[in-house]
Amino acid sequence: MAAFLAFVGPFALAFHMHYPDEMYYSDAALKMLQNGDYLTTYLGSGELRFKKPILSYWAVLAGYKIFGITPLASRFFFWLAGAATVGLAYAAAKLSLNDKKVAALTALIVASHPILIFSATRSIPDVLLAMTMTMAGLGFAGYLRYGNQTPNKYSWLIYLGLALAFEVKGLPAVALGGLGILFLLLNPWQKIKITKLLNIPAILVSLIVACFWFVAMYQIHGSEYLDSFLYDQVGTRVGSRFGLILSNGLIATLLMVVGFIPWFLFGFTGLKSIFKNLSKEEKATLTFIALWVIGMLGMSALTSKFYERYLLPVIPMTAIGLSWILIKNGFLGKIRPQKWALGFFLILNLIILAFGAYLNIFLDGSPIIWFQMGLAVAALIYISRLFLSGEKLPKAIAYSILHLFFGASISTYQISLPEQGQQAKEFVVSQNISTKESIGFIGNLHVSSKIRIGLGENFNFIDLPRFEFRDAISDYNRLIVEDRYLDSIDYSGFEMKKLSTNWNSRAIPELLLNVSNPEFENVLDKNGKVYYFLERK
Numbered sequence: 001m002a003a004f005l006a007f008v009g010p011f012a013l014a015f016h017m018h019y020p021d022e023m024y025y026s027d028a029a030l031k032m033l034q035n036g037d038y039l040t041t042y043l044g045s046g047e048l049r050f051k052k053p054i055l056s057y058w059a060v061l062a063g064y065k066i067f068g069i070t071p072l073a074s075r076f077f078f079w080l081a082g083a084a085t086v087g088l089a090y091a092a093a094k095l096s097l098n099d100k101k102v103a104a105l106t107a108l109i110v111a112s113h114p115i116l117i118f119s120a121t122r123s124i125p126d127v128l129l130a131m132t133m134t135m136a137g138l139g140f141a142g143y144l145r146y147g148n149q150t151p152n153k154y155s156w157l158i159y160l161g162l163a164l165a166f167e168v169k170g171l172p173a174v175a176l177g178g179l180g181i182l183f184l185l186l187n188p189w190q191k192i193k194i195t196k197l198l199n200i201p202a203i204l205v206s207l208i209v210a211c212f213w214f215v216a217m218y219q220i221h222g223s224e225y226l227d228s229f230l231y232d233q234v235g236t237r238v239g240s241r242f243g244l245i246l247s248n249g250l251i252a253t254l255l256m257v258v259g260f261i262p263w264f265l266f267g268f269t270g271l272k273s274i275f276k277n278l279s280k281e282e283k284a285t286l287t288f289i290a291l292w293v294i295g296m297l298g299m300s301a302l303t304s305k306f307y308e309r310y311l312l313p314v315i316p317m318t319a320i321g322l323s324w325i326l327i328k329n330g331f332l333g334k335i336r337p338q339k340w341a342l343g344f345f346l347i348l349n350l351i352i353l354a355f356g357a358y359l360n361i362f363l364d365g366s367p368i369i370w371f372q373m374g375l376a377v378a379a380l381i382y383i384s385r386l387f388l389s390g391e392k393l394p395k396a397i398a399y400s401i402l403h404l405f406f407g408a409s410i411s412t413y414q415i416s417l418p419e420q421g422q423q424a425k426e427f428v429v430s431q432n433i434s435t436k437e438s439i440g441f442i443g444n445l446h447v448s449s450k451i452r453i454g455l456g457e458n459f460n461f462i463d464l465p466r467f468e469f470r471d472a473i474s475d476y477n478r479l480i481v482e483d484r485y486l487d488s489i490d491y492s493g494f495e496m497k498k499l500s501t502n503w504n505s506r507a508i509p510e511l512l513l514n515v516s517n518p519e520f521e522n523v524l525d526k527n528g529k530v531y532y533f534l535e536r537k
Contacts, residue, residue, distance in 0.1 A: 028060075
């Protein structure tokens with residue numbers, strides 16, 4: 001868990017990469033601070049948005065309350081949730097299969113899974129859903145282990161985990177939770193009595209947790225809220241064409257396999273004899289995992305647009321089954337294939353580090369980034385020692401995968417930072433910009449979100465309508481405008497100053513070729529993405 005936090009920290013705690021959907025949660029949390037209304041969620045334009053339940057917004061809000069309005073604050077609890085998912089997966093594996101080696105390998109596989117890594121570095125609901133569903137999975141593991149003698153704490157884990165998952169993303173928690181409970185009741189190896197599942201206090205508390213925000217929103221906003229929520233959960237998510245369903249299902253299945261590379265490649269020899277001698281507990285656990293995976297693949301297939309992160313809720317439990325198979329087929333004793341995999345990732349890490357050093361040598365990397373480079377080299381030396389000795393190779397493979405992200409952030413430091421929000425913050429301080437008047441924004445909305453975080457709570461920063469922004473300009477004496485929109489407006493009545501200049505994704509190849517050019521700043525000005533601050537004369 002600590003290694004996960006350390007390796008993915010640079011990506012999580014600064015906008016090296018910014019995922020577009022983050023704006024819905026970071027913008028709404030900032031509006032909550034400004035409005036003093038911690039229940040209603042808004043877009044950056046000031047419009048209401050009810051597509052997701054409240055818990056993800058509160059995770060951002062809690063970060064803002066503790067750390068102030070910063071990129072770190074917006075992602076902090078999502079980053080922790082990623083590490084918590086690793087720990088919960090370890091506990092579920094150890095409990096359900098009673099094998100410490102399976103549990104340890106599960107933790108390594110989950111920690112190095114790219115979908116979890118990416119999700120833990122973004123302030124979007126998916127990693128919170130993975131954590132809460134794995135919490136419920138730990139409760140199910142308790143029932144699979146102890147049967148009708150299961151301590152009550154495991155029913156609390158199931159119901160509270162599902163309730164929190166429902167407050168994160170809604171209906172997927174109901175679907176997976178329902179499958180899990182149905183399996184416990186019908187488990188052919190050890191059926192659970194319905195009275196053992198009916199923990200009334202846990203159910204009542206969980207219903208309050210799951211439903212309070214929905215009830216509050218209906219009381220405040222009526223059917224407008226409910227229509228928006230259900231349309232997002234069902235209307236835009238469920239595909240109706242057979243071809244689309246088949247395509248999504250195949251993509252989801254393929255990504256489910258690919259996401260577990262290299263672990264999936266270590267061989268499944270002797271499966272027939274392994275499955276022939278299963279204990280009742282092993283049969284129940286593996287069938288439960290298969291049921292959850294099939295259910296998640298089915299839900300993914302039915303979406304109108306599939307994203308890889310939809311698989312995340314079942315990845316920790318899938319890792320348990322994969323770890324059990326690998327341990328049973330003697331994976332730990334297969335030194336040569338482990339060394340081949342580790343050698344590949346070590347070479348890839350060296351290439352990434354060399355590229356990062358190249359960028360920072362010519363672009364004057366800061367002392368902090370060179371300190372990170374030193375840590376990266378030290379980590380690679382440690383991993384290389386494990387490679388040479390042949391010891392703890394699964395750990396070394398997992399760390400080498402995590403190290404790819406740690407090393408990549410050394411390069412993205414120059415390409416992505418300082419991002420527009422940081423530059424906007426420095427600009428308003430240097431120009432002594434007053435907070436009294438609103439600022440209108442015309443441009444890319446996820447850049448708007450970064451600038452909104454940079455400006456902070458005291459500025460009223462409003463996204464102008466995407467297509468009718470010309471009509472709205474007259475209401476503002478201050479604007480922030482993306483360069484490509486300047487030709488679309490009459491800015492003759494404004495004084496214009498450059499707010500920020502960043503790498504333009506379309507010009508990255510040309511910019512990389514000019515990194516060693518002494519005139520690189522001029523090349524960046526010509527090919528970069530520029531935002532301007534306009535103030536009415």
